[in-house]
Amino acid sequence: MTMIFGVPLAVLSGQLLIGFINGAFYALLSLGLAIIFGLLKIINFAHGAMYMLGALLTVVMFNTLGVNYWVALFMAPLLVGVFGVLIEYFLLRRIAGQDHIYSLLLTFGVALIIQGVLTNIYGVSGLRYAMPDMFKGGIKLDFMFLPYYRAWVIVVALLVCFGTWFMIEKTKLGAYLRAGTEDSQLMQGFGINVPLLVSLTYGFGVALAAFAGVLAAPIYSVTPGMGANTLIVVFAVVVIGGMGSIGGAIITGIMMGVIEGLTKTFYPPASSAVIFLVMVVVLMFRPSGLFGKEA
Amino acid sequence: AISDNTVKIGYLADMSGTYRDLAGPNGLKALQMAIKDFGGTVNGAKIEVLSADDRNNPDASSSTVRRWVENDKVDMVAGLVASSVTIAVSKILEENDRLGIVSGSAASSITNEHCTPNHIHYVYDTYPLANGTASAVVKEGGKSWYLMTADYAFGHALEADVTRVVEANGGEIVGSVRHPFPTQDFSSFVLQAQASGADVVGLANAGSDTTNAITTASEFGVTQAGQTLAALLLFLTDVHALGVDTAQGIQLTTGWYWDMNDDTREWSDRFMKETGVRPTMVHAGIYSSTLHYLNAVAAAGSDDAQTVRKQMMDTPINDMFATNGRIREDGRMVHDMYLAEVKTPAESKNEWDLYKILRTIPADEAYRPLSESKCKLVTN
Amino acid sequence: MSQSFNPADVRKAIIDQQKAQDRRKMLLNGVLLLLLLAAPFAMYPVFLMKILCFALFAVAFNLLFGFTGLLSFGHAAFLATGGYTTGYLLSNYSGLTTEVGIIAGTLVATTLGLAFALLSIRRQGIYFAMVTLALAQLVYFFFVQSEFTGGEDGMHGIPRGHLFGLIDLSKNLNMYYFVLAVFIGCYLLVQRIVSSPYGQVLKAIKQNEPRAVSLGYNVDRYKVLAFVISAALAGLAGSMKSVVFQLASLNDAHWHMSGEVILMTLVGGMGTLLGPVVGATFVVNIEYQLSQGPLRDWVNPILGGIFVLTVLAFRSGIVGEIQKFLRKNLG
Amino acid sequence: MSQNPQKDYEQLRVSGLHAFYGESHILHGVDLVVKRGELVTLLGRNGAGRSTTLKAIMNMVGRRTGSIMINGEETMQCAPHHIARLGVGYCPEHRGIFSSLNVQENLTLPPVVRSGGMSLEDIYNMFPNLYERRFSQGTKLSGGEQQMLAMARILRTGANMLLLDEITEGLAPVIVEKLGEVLMALKEKGLTIILVEQNFHFAAPLADRHYVVEHGQIVEEIHADELSAKQSVLDGYLGV
Amino acid sequence: MSEQFVLETRNLVKEFKGFVAVDNVNLQVRQGDIHALIGPNGAGKTTVFNLLTKFLSPTRGQILYHGEDITSLKSAAIARKGIVRSFQISAVFPHMTALENIRIALQTAEGTSFSFWKSGASLNRLNQRCMELLDSVGLIEFANTTTVELAYGRKRALELATTLAMEPKLLLLDEPTQGMGSEDVERVVELVRKAAAGRTVLMVEHNLSVVSKLCDRITVLAQGAVLTEGDYQAVSADPRVREVYMGSDGSGERGGKSPAEQAEAAQ
Ligand SMILES: Nc1ncnc2c1ncn2[C@@H]1O[C@H](COP(=O)(O)OP(=O)(O)OP(=O)(O)O)[C@@H](O)[C@H]1O
Ligand SMILES: Nc1ncnc2c1ncn2[C@@H]1O[C@H](COP(=O)(O)OP(=O)(O)OP(=O)(O)O)[C@@H](O)[C@H]1O
Ligand SMILES: [Mg+2]
Numbered sequence A: 001m002t003m004i005f006g007v008p009l010a011v012l013s014g015q016l017l018i019g020f021i022n023g024a025f026y027a028l029l030s031l032g033l034a035i036i037f038g039l040l041k042i043i044n045f046a047h048g049a050m051y052m053l054g055a056l057l058t059v060v061m062f063n064t065l066g067v068n069y070w071v072a073l074f075m076a077p078l079l080v081g082v083f084g085v086l087i088e089y090f091l092l093r094r095i096a097g098q099d100h101i102y103s104l105l106l107t108f109g110v111a112l113i114i115q116g117v118l119t120n121i122y123g124v125s126g127l128r129y130a131m132p133d134m135f136k137g138g139i140k141l142d143f144m145f146l147p148y149y150r151a152w153v154i155v156v157a158l159l160v161c162f163g164t165w166f167m168i169e170k171t172k173l174g175a176y177l178r179a180g181t182e183d184s185q186l187m188q189g190f191g192i193n194v195p196l197l198v199s200l201t202y203g204f205g206v207a208l209a210a211f212a213g214v215l216a217a218p219i220y221s222v223t224p225g226m227g228a229n230t231l232i233v234v235f236a237v238v239v240i241g242g243m244g245s246i247g248g249a250i251i252t253g254i255m256m257g258v259i260e261g262l263t264k265t266f267y268p269p270a271s272s273a274v275i276f277l278v279m280v281v282v283l284m285f286r287p288s289g290l291f292g293k294e295a
Numbered sequence B: 001a002i003s004d005n006t007v008k009i010g011y012l013a014d015m016s017g018t019y020r021d022l023a024g025p026n027g028l029k030a031l032q033m034a035i036k037d038f039g040g041t042v043n044g045a046k047i048e049v050l051s052a053d054d055r056n057n058p059d060a061s062s063s064t065v066r067r068w069v070e071n072d073k074v075d076m077v078a079g080l081v082a083s084s085v086t087i088a089v090s091k092i093l094e095e096n097d098r099l100g101i102v103s104g105s106a107a108s109s110i111t112n113e114h115c116t117p118n119h120i121h122y123v124y125d126t127y128p129l130a131n132g133t134a135s136a137v138v139k140e141g142g143k144s145w146y147l148m149t150a151d152y153a154f155g156h157a158l159e160a161d162v163t164r165v166v167e168a169n170g171g172e173i174v175g176s177v178r179h180p181f182p183t184q185d186f187s188s189f190v191l192q193a194q195a196s197g198a199d200v201v202g203l204a205n206a207g208s209d210t211t212n213a214i215t216t217a218s219e220f221g222v223t224q225a226g227q228t229l230a231a232l233l234l235f236l237t238d239v240h241a242l243g244v245d246t247a248q249g250i251q252l253t254t255g256w257y258w259d260m261n262d263d264t265r266e267w268s269d270r271f272m273k274e275t276g277v278r279p280t281m282v283h284a285g286i287y288s289s290t291l292h293y294l295n296a297v298a299a300a301g302s303d304d305a306q307t308v309r310k311q312m313m314d315t316p317i318n319d320m321f322a323t324n325g326r327i328r329e330d331g332r333m334v335h336d337m338y339l340a341e342v343k344t345p346a347e348s349k350n351e352w353d354l355y356k357i358l359r360t361i362p363a364d365e366a367y368r369p370l371s372e373s374k375c376k377l378v379t380n
Numbered sequence C: 001m002s003q004s005f006n007p008a009d010v011r012k013a014i015i016d017q018q019k020a021q022d023r024r025k026m027l028l029n030g031v032l033l034l035l036l037l038a039a040p041f042a043m044y045p046v047f048l049m050k051i052l053c054f055a056l057f058a059v060a061f062n063l064l065f066g067f068t069g070l071l072s073f074g075h076a077a078f079l080a081t082g083g084y085t086t087g088y089l090l091s092n093y094s095g096l097t098t099e100v101g102i103i104a105g106t107l108v109a110t111t112l113g114l115a116f117a118l119l120s121i122r123r124q125g126i127y128f129a130m131v132t133l134a135l136a137q138l139v140y141f142f143f144v145q146s147e148f149t150g151g152e153d154g155m156h157g158i159p160r161g162h163l164f165g166l167i168d169l170s171k172n173l174n175m176y177y178f179v180l181a182v183f184i185g186c187y188l189l190v191q192r193i194v195s196s197p198y199g200q201v202l203k204a205i206k207q208n209e210p211r212a213v214s215l216g217y218n219v220d221r222y223k224v225l226a227f228v229i230s231a232a233l234a235g236l237a238g239s240m241k242s243v244v245f246q247l248a249s250l251n252d253a254h255w256h257m258s259g260e261v262i263l264m265t266l267v268g269g270m271g272t273l274l275g276p277v278v279g280a281t282f283v284v285n286i287e288y289q290l291s292q293g294p295l296r297d298w299v300n301p302i303l304g305g306i307f308v309l310t311v312l313a314f315r316s317g318i319v320g321e322i323q324k325f326l327r328k329n330l331g
Numbered sequence D: 001m002s003q004n005p006q007k008d009y010e011q012l013r014v015s016g017l018h019a020f021y022g023e024s025h026i027l028h029g030v031d032l033v034v035k036r037g038e039l040v041t042l043l044g045r046n047g048a049g050r051s052t053t054l055k056a057i058m059n060m061v062g063r064r065t066g067s068i069m070i071n072g073e074e075t076m077q078c079a080p081h082h083i084a085r086l087g088v089g090y091c092p093e094h095r096g097i098f099s100s101l102n103v104q105e106n107l108t109l110p111p112v113v114r115s116g117g118m119s120l121e122d123i124y125n126m127f128p129n130l131y132e133r134r135f136s137q138g139t140k141l142s143g144g145e146q147q148m149l150a151m152a153r154i155l156r157t158g159a160n161m162l163l164l165d166e167i168t169e170g171l172a173p174v175i176v177e178k179l180g181e182v183l184m185a186l187k188e189k190g191l192t193i194i195l196v197e198q199n200f201h202f203a204a205p206l207a208d209r210h211y212v213v214e215h216g217q218i219v220e221e222i223h224a225d226e227l228s229a230k231q232s233v234l235d236g237y238l239g240v
Numbered sequence E: 001m002s003e004q005f006v007l008e009t010r011n012l013v014k015e016f017k018g019f020v021a022v023d024n025v026n027l028q029v030r031q032g033d034i035h036a037l038i039g040p041n042g043a044g045k046t047t048v049f050n051l052l053t054k055f056l057s058p059t060r061g062q063i064l065y066h067g068e069d070i071t072s073l074k075s076a077a078i079a080r081k082g083i084v085r086s087f088q089i090s091a092v093f094p095h096m097t098a099l100e101n102i103r104i105a106l107q108t109a110e111g112t113s114f115s116f117w118k119s120g121a122s123l124n125r126l127n128q129r130c131m132e133l134l135d136s137v138g139l140i141e142f143a144n145t146t147t148v149e150l151a152y153g154r155k156r157a158l159e160l161a162t163t164l165a166m167e168p169k170l171l172l173l174d175e176p177t178q179g180m181g182s183e184d185v186e187r188v189v190e191l192v193r194k195a196a197a198g199r200t201v202l203m204v205e206h207n208l209s210v211v212s213k214l215c216d217r218i219t220v221l222a223q224g225a226v227l228t229e230g231d232y233q234a235v236s237a238d239p240r241v242r243e244v245y246m247g248s249d250g251s252g253e254r255g256g257k258s259p260a261e262q263a264e265a266a267q
């Protein structure tokens, strides 16, 4: 068997694929964060909580109302999106135009509240969510067993990422959004309802996180705390990509998934630190991230 | 005599963080059940309970306990989950000569290198968990092992224990991976475990790491492909979260299970009425240890730490929680442990019907023998 | 040009105004000092020391954030480094007197601060915050992995020892007055720094960096120095904390700690001298009170609520809002 | 400028307008009236409140009191985006070119609020420089080109009342001249224009009337034909 | 021959991703002159300033100061050599008083700027000099006013005073009168004239009346390259300059001059 640095090629290919899948996941999460930062200049520390809400809602809606996976895939992001709009409307709007740090603290506070309340309701051990029947099993590839569900995750995550990127970079609505973030007052002066646009954008950004949450529900332990650690990593991804760069968030997300996967193969203990190491190195040479515009 | 005519118990546990379900608010309920069952007073003295969230933070906890001990005259501290908190608190208790009963912590070092004459480790520790599960699995033919170890002191200790037991029983560790704590996605590691071709995949981790690893293993068809999963530290709450669908067939060691006999069932019915959930071994242990403590106070007629501890050590423990229980001089309460297997969906009749007990591990075999102890209280 | 104002008069007026301000400040500080000296007789000394350590930590952070405009999201690294170093030395070398251990802890934190500063100082705004966070995560990773820290069990049983080999610090009162002295020394130092010629330059850099460059200031060097001083003081806070509690744990290195010090500073009032002290007192107290009381299961959501409320309603923090109120009502 | 009958239509009436930025009270009761097809300037010293007047009309200041009628409709309660939809085009003091958009995106950004705006083609004919650089990033244009872009983009929307703030600032004289021609052309088309200008030399030949603003109030109104007669008064106000 | 020039650039080039913003500029500024840099928008004037003060790095070419090559020096080092600029947008320290603004500049020469242990009172001996500088720009009554509260023109005046505090040998002014009413324009012209005594000044300015009144020598840039150079008379007579810059009436006047003054200025 061909070996690369003592690792069989087959294993390595499997790891690369797994890394790629996780990368698609990161991409989805960091995309929402990048949109919210890029377009609204809000550092959304509630993003992890929204991801968790997506997963938790999926489980809770199933347990109480019997809502199935496919409906949840649509409903959970919608509900979380609406929740996001409310947060924007009642809280974030009041600190518009203030220093970034305030949005960071505010959303961090919101995350603590959501997480704390849900911990008291649902505990920390996690909730059960069975894999939908049609995704049970997998494909036997040459080098690994690929569960159907992972294949589905990668397809749907990439589609959503691409669709979002297209909407923001290539459509008129996207142009409104980009311009609105530079000078929202002026955009309003042109006849565009910027406050509404801002609410919707925040709602959309967190809905993306919730969407990732739904995707996560069958494969990860669903607990109120599940977003907290993911958050910091996803933040790192956005920063490496260049805060606010939509395409950058997607590409970096995938890249980091792969790098992390390789680290898990060659030196597993470092796999949670490697992203931060990459971040330090990248920012040494590119102060605004890989795809960021100079400030 | 009982100081200021009150027995004060401080309950310190994680009320809001990662270990909340293990002891947490429900542990406080168990403690209060014990006091009620005892009758509410000891030799006419009041029993008072203080409680606090340990925030999983040793310095916050040590301020709390210092104040409890120095200002509030607390006689005994119960609960105690995160090992960093337990160790910090036990030092303060030693300094001030009060008693601590540790029910939540897993680290076997608590009665080993960190032992003090002022605390008792009651429910379980990693040694019997690793010991029981590993030797049972090896004996059933799981000779070659692949270990997934949480990369921190606790995981390392567990790994060392397992390795020793596996090798002693004629098995072999063919590979291992140290994953960061915490990890959400285990697919890389599961893939490596599959590639290793080992008979058994041992999980030397805890909490959400373990449940995530098990979920991923099930998704990647680890057991279908003929490998056995052995979880070295798995609680009832974890299995409940995973569901029998995912967790079926996993073997584990536990100190207690709610559905073992009429006594356990009777008590856990009462507990469930209070809390809405079935008790874990930690909840039961808090109940049992509190009763044992109060009985000792009553018998000794004093709440002085050393007097009570001696009394507790001199009295064997046989109640709904423990069979053949006794407290050794290192503070370790040893009692029978049980090898259990997670039921299949067909066997499980309700959401809490999760284990079948395969066999009993006698108290003397289960725990680390005193001859291997590094505790300063043990003279070999 | 108009000559209706005599330069000398104006200058005198300025100086008079400053003097009046100074007198008021002196008075306030005097009252505070008396309170602090008397405090251990009314309150639990270890708890007071905890407050002082966190207050020093917040003061250190504020020097960088409030007065230089640099948001470090990695200050936990210095707190923890100071604590672990001091703890390690005092536990393993019984010949060392306590102050040597503390100084050594501070020095190691200072060196780490220099390394952080050199790696991060050229990044702007949020990128700066994120680089410091990333570096702190690497430090955290190191502490988790290292044997000497005791991993997640923490480092326990650090001896308090004798100050200068003479004063027995295991007595809480002795320890308290030592911590208080160090704290006051540092507080005065920061006060001095802020008003020093160097402090003026920091202020200028915070307000308009390109302009400061065009006036010939090599701003990076000034920022590095501020970062290093801040790291040193944070390390000192960590060192003292480890001696007070006789333990050092991973909690101090976790990014939540970096977040907490931001909260303390903001709640108290960033960019004010007293703000971080008030903020630290407030946050430490509230966490303690909550974790004891009937709301102990609700500590996190309540803290979250405080974050939200501070940001929405008291953005200038407790001290900042009071100052605003006084300015408005007293002219 | 010949009087034409359409001009009697009152496009804008501002009365008793006060405006505040936080604590500071900037406008102290501004009154002015602009008829359709008129070009009116607001003159005054730095900080007199001319820009603030335009912003207040757009509802872009902190707080306002008084009355602003556009096409006979009270707008004090309207959000800025509604005001734009009434046919008001605003060109801000500092151009407001969006750096995340290229020139063409900048140009097509403001939504069309009424029919009768210029087509993209007309605009490129009027400003050939913009056509040449239509795919460059908006803020990489030179100052003059940015100013043309800022003007051009509100012409597309069909707005029939333009609020223009210091559009000649920092421009080379040739371009100033060119802008003068553009404004003349727009006036011919019947657009109403309110011009805030520092450069009186530029504004004088274009305007029908001048308002002089001082300390947040209108202190003088001068018709084009009175200009020479009131030159000294004006010089006094402007501090020449 | 380069001795007589304070500042000289040799074949200075700046490219932005293929776009040549500054194209082989050879600028020569004589000792004691007020030298203007004019040209249409986008000609590259600000970019040249940015190159001279190293806010941008040249793609090619050399910058000489008193014959010494300073191409590789950093911004702050250049400032310390006595080349100080003002900004196109007003640059002050907004939350400091006018006096403190100036003191920051004076402090550079003190050598105590890293002395974090020194008392703030050690700076008070600079106050005398601050007052003189404030007086020279007519701001003495605002010495103790926080700068945000100053009107725009006064901020510009303060900025200039701050710049002068640096005792610059070569003063770079980017559109010092931009956005000012005629009153303020007058004041700035006076200020610059005063400031120029004993110094060399290089300025960018679109207001030709200011240029004509102040400047000894004018360089016209167009499309990144030098179009022509000379005194006001010569330059304004050049048909190419009229075409690309001044426009048909050739005066480029602004600021509400009376016709009489315009005529005077045009001479
Ligand atoms: N956002 C703001 N916040 C507070 N005060 C402001 C703000 N914008 C303007 N001002 C103040 O309002 C007053 C009027 O400003 P305005 O911009 O209307 O003046 P202007 O007549 O247009 O003069 P300029 O020539 O400076 O543009 C000034 O004193 C200015 O300082
Ligand atoms: N960072 C940049 N990236 C790309 N192009 C740039 C950049 N900065 C300036 N330019 C281009 O370089 C040219 C010269 O710009 P510069 O700002 O020097 O002009 P200027 O002569 O100062 O004009 P103005 O009179 O409008 O201030 C312009 O065409 C501009 O688009
Ligand atoms: Mg204006």
Ligand SMILES: [Mg+2]
Pocket (backbone or CB within 6 Å): D143, E045, E046, E047, E088
């Ligand atoms: Mg320019």
